Amino acid sequence: MRFAWPKFGRMIGGLYFGPAGWQPQGWSDAPAPTALPTEALSAGNAPPPATLPAKPADQAPQAAGGQAQRRPLLAELDRHGIVQFSPWTPALPQQLALLGRRTADVMVVNMLPHQPESALPGFLTRKELAPMLVALEGLALALKPHRVLITVDRHDHAAARAWAAAARGRPWKVIRLVNKYPLAHPRALLHRLGINNSDISESPATRGRLIIDPVTCWAIGRLLAGEKHVTHRPVQVFAQGQEPQMLLLRIGEPVAGVMERFGQALPAVECIANGMLAGKRLDPATDCIEASTEMLSFRPAPLTENTSDCIRCSWCVYACPTGLNPAALLAAAQVKATMPVVNPTEARGCIGCGLCSYVCPCRLPLAQTIVQMSAQSIMPTPPRSSAATDGGGA
């Protein structure tokens, strides 16, 4: 018999994968980034205080948002390579541009693992908490948000305690959440926190809701510590037969080089970035490590399995965290009258977590199809004209 017993705690529908099963001890096989004061960081010393660009003399600090500091902050972030470090969370400079002149309603520091097996947020909390705190203080000073929320994995007790201790004496609120994939997605997270209430076609930043992922936080901290430009980022690497590792990889490094370092023979081995559920397959010959590459998984090239038509088991409906009916949407895409055709524009609600395809016993391409439908349905919201023309939003 070929079926596998599901493990305890892994449920369909309210999926809970539990905490990551391994604890990386430290950076490994990582070249030191340029101009990084490694001695200070490795010794656990706090980096120098935040050195935000001085505010222009002709602009007094304003109570509503610290707008005087935003423009140079945005420019600095842009200049030093603070880009999109998470596949789901938009880049902070982009969010700030959409925020424009308004005060941020809430700044959510999302310390939840992006993928079930991800140990990255917990690792950064243990190793790089000091620069991350500096980064958050600097951002809070510049943006003056009404609320600062820090969401952490409830079952990563060490990280939860560390953030709780860090939040003491600061107007931050630490919220412990069960790592329920894909809760780390901004839409799902905001809904879970009860602060959603925004149109699916626009970024939450247009409503003053900023999401900051842990690597952005870490990168800003490094920037403030004196690094001239963010050139590396932490990447979790999984390879069969080897212990998972946390590497500091150079942005732009060819994937083939990383695979060779791990002894993964091409082309028998394939590389998947950013998790097995919502990631993408990389071509080692042409692809490189990107700023948003959080995880790399190497595995032998798999065999083929057949798909079959939908049996209406409803597992995809149970699994969808946003309440969609993936099977009905697939039927709408394929124009089959096998079931009532829902409005195809409902595909906009898909966040691309991949859970529907994950649980489908018929191996239907639900996630891919619905993401394509979603891309065709959603019209991107252009940046606000005042922010766009005002040098990045002050």
Added chain:
Amino acid sequence: MSRLSNPGSAGPLRAVSQPAIPAAALNGGPPFLVWPVARREFYLAINIAIAPTLLGGLVFFGPVAAVNLLALVAGMLLSYPVLRLYTRRGRGMSFQHALAGTLVAGALTSPLYPWPAMLIVGLLIPLLTWLISTPGRHALNLALLAPLVLLALYPLNGQGPLLARNRLLLGNVHHSSSLRSYHWPRAGKRQPADAVTLPVPEQQIQTLYKSIARKPVTFKSRELINQSFSFYLPSPTELILGAVPGWIGTVSLLAIILGGLYLSYRHILQPGSWLLFLSAVVMGLVFGPLSRGMFVDHFWQSLGGIWYLHGEQVIVLLTYELCSGDFLFASVFVLAFPGSLPMEPNARRFFLLLAGLLAALTHRLALPVPPATFALLVLQPLAPVFDALLHRRSWILQAG
């Protein structure tokens, strides 16, 4: 491995799997990992879950039931390969699906049926599924309609199911002198065939309801109920273990419960659906008419209406009604069958409420079909309609 290497004839996209890793994976895009339950394993789990109920029936009914089930499966094995291999429409059929439908149909048959009839039913199950379903779409569980048609053609009419003289493991009836008298009619009531017949518990209860409902406020009704408990109804132990006449797959409550637990563990049967359906059945049994006559003449004379007179006894009677017959069987195995219910959560809840009430009404009207299975199958083609009417809009689409 042969299944993986066979390209098959499925849709335009091909899935990818990795046998070295417990879970298979999809190709062409994320996710690259899948839950290790494919369609085959899905139906196989149903087959595994129903095995104890059939075994309980074989133990109780003996070789007669075994012959009937074998004939049924043999019929399926004759028609399925032909349809699968030689027809384009049949290429999407699944052996486990056909077997699951056959076993569920077999569980709802009585050993009274002659084995040639079971052979024909077995031939018909894949054929009907192949005929009415569109290619690859086998949502309509026609396999389960066949025994209902058969039962309608062979009404039991109070004869009761067969009680084999030589049961598979429990020995010859003639020598079981220590057993309760109601189980073993003596010489004058033996049938020419190698068995005896006996009304099933729910038939006993229906007869009782007809008697007491005419005069609910007299001491006679209490006497009648006590008499039933003493002479006509089995003990709870016999009900649970499977020493009570009924359809082949419904005799052993314990086996049905085990099957239900297994299917819940495999996430194939949703406990909420099971509970909602049975709750609706209970509501229908409590507040519905006691019998066909009561339905016509005294619609409001229900079990709940006479609760004031025979409180605790009514609860016991209700339990017997629920546990004998096919209520529990259908709530486990018919609900677990994919395609039996709507997909939308609200539609599913409404569907189950309606099905439960219809099942209770069918039972009280004494139609010659398994009431719960009949109710679910009659409503099943309407499942997409329920989906359309009660479609739930995703929370993420609600604009601010």
